[in-house]
Amino acid sequence: MTLTTGKQIGWIGLGRMGEAMSKRLLKAGHKVSVWNRTASKAAPLVEYGATIVGTKQDLAHCDFVFTMVSTTNDLKEVLFGEGGLVAGSVKPKVVIDSSSISQEGSAEVRQRLEAMGVGYLCSPVSGNAKVAKAGKLLQVASGPKALYTEIEPCLQAMARKVMWVGEGELARIWKIAHNTMFGVVIQNLCEITVLAEKAGIPRHIFLESINDSVLGSMYTRYKTPTLTNLTFDQVTFTPKLLLKDMDLGLAAARAYGVAMPAAAATRESVSRMVGRGHDDIDFAVLLQETAADAGLVLTSENVKMSDGLES
Ligand SMILES: NC(=O)c1ccc[n+]([C@@H]2O[C@H](COP(=O)([O-])OP(=O)(O)OC[C@H]3O[C@@H](n4cnc5c(N)ncnc54)[C@H](OP(=O)(O)O)[C@@H]3O)[C@@H](O)[C@H]2O)c1
Structure with a gap:
């Protein structure tokens, strides 16, 4: 049986990985609102129950926002850049990033988010989009253990195994x-x-x-x-x-x-x-x-x- 959190979930980045992972969340019964820079990539998720939003800040009211973009700079841009997720007055409770980025970049993101009162979990994955689609990802996380425990049901919906490896940026x-x-x-x-x-x-x-x-x-x-x-x-x-x-x-x-x-x-x-x-x-x-x-x-x-x- 899949556990859902009853929380409002947001998703930024619907490339190969983001599309497959967010689809698993939707299939497990989570309520997910999605945004992608190239808007056309979001459309196929509607039939799985996704709500498409027009701007990143439309996701700022969510409890949990997942990000899956390319590089450290891309993550900073979607979070802090013009119109970024946390650039307005409303902020999400937690940001969970699964992009493969540097430890230093991640630490800077943590410092900026936590200074705003936004929780932050790093949660990179092992496996490609086909692995994700088959529900066979390994998802590893680091950051505050209490946050990990709260987010765990979402991670379990996306992966065959989830693991917390420690505090801070250790998952990077x-x-x-x-x-x-x-x-x-x-x-x-x-x-x-x-x-x-x-x-x-x-x-x-x-x-x-x-x-x-x-x-x-x-x-x-x-x-x-x-x-x-x-x-x-x-x-x-x-x-x-x-x-x-x-x-x-x-x-x-x-x-x-x-x-x-x-x-x-x-x-x-x-x-x-x-x-x-x-x-x-x-x-x-x-x-x-x-x-x-x-x-x-x-x-x-x-x-x-x-x-x-x-x-
Ligand atoms: N593919 C794999 O096997 C695999 C496995 C594990 C981890 N990863 C890691 O997961 C991350 C995503 O990989 P992927 O294969 O899904 O890449 P991808 O297909 O190239 O997707 C990248 C996503 O990031 C978005 N993006 C990039 N820069 C952006 C920016 N500045 N502003 C807004 N959106 C931006 C893209 O938006 P657009 O659609 O508009 O371009 C797209 O949604 C990477 O860090 C990668 O190293 C990949």
Whole structure:
């Protein structure tokens, strides 16, 4: 049984992730009012019961407002910029941000919100939009424990597992560490897949064997159809967003004095991919780039396979 809070919920940011996550809240029976900069992306949520509002400040009367935008600056803009959520006299009770942003940016947002009497919880997620749609996200939170307890039923509506990792911005560090591994794993998966294919093992057979080995994971399994059939036009996460996350990882490594050689090499590889103009495409296009570096031209293997996310 899903618990609803009976609270007024607002949502800002209906990109790939925000759309899938807010839909789960709506499906669980929560009352959600939504705003997106590109208004057309909000329309499909109406059939799930969403109320579309015309401005961010129309959400200021809500108890809880979730944000899912791209970067730290985008979060600051939707909160504090002109017409921002908390720029008027009415303020929401709590802001819960799920964007992948820096620890420092998040701390500044916390300081400004708490100074206005607005509670703040960081709640980044593990999983892409398809994972979110299937209800299989992992959602981690940090901030005041009492706030977390209050918001938990909403998080549970969006995720298969929710966890509180501590006070302040600790969930940002969790997400930064998570996404650094996310980058390093795809980098290595592409390298070894190209190695295996150049040596003569068909891609889908190699990937299937890795998925069934001790190294297989939900991540390697759900990327396998894309890597096999080269369906990079089905965008889950872009090279640019991955580069942002690798930079966040390396900045945190510098701040804490931790050497991360694998992450540093991956960052340069992702940067080259972005520099080559790969933009509105899935980050798994890294496979094609790695193959090109090895003088290998890839073709789709056209194999029908499961990504393990069917609900
Ligand atoms: N995709 C994934 O697999 C994944 C997984 C976990 C976490 N994340 C993180 O989640 C966040 C969102 O990712 P996404 O894949 O959903 O990105 P996306 O599809 O590009 O969506 C970004 C959203 O932010 C809005 N936005 C960006 N800048 C804005 C601004 N200045 N003012 C108002 N709205 C703004 C966009 O509005 P418009 O529609 O108007 O452009 C859109 O709704 C990122 O921080 C990403 O790193 C992504």
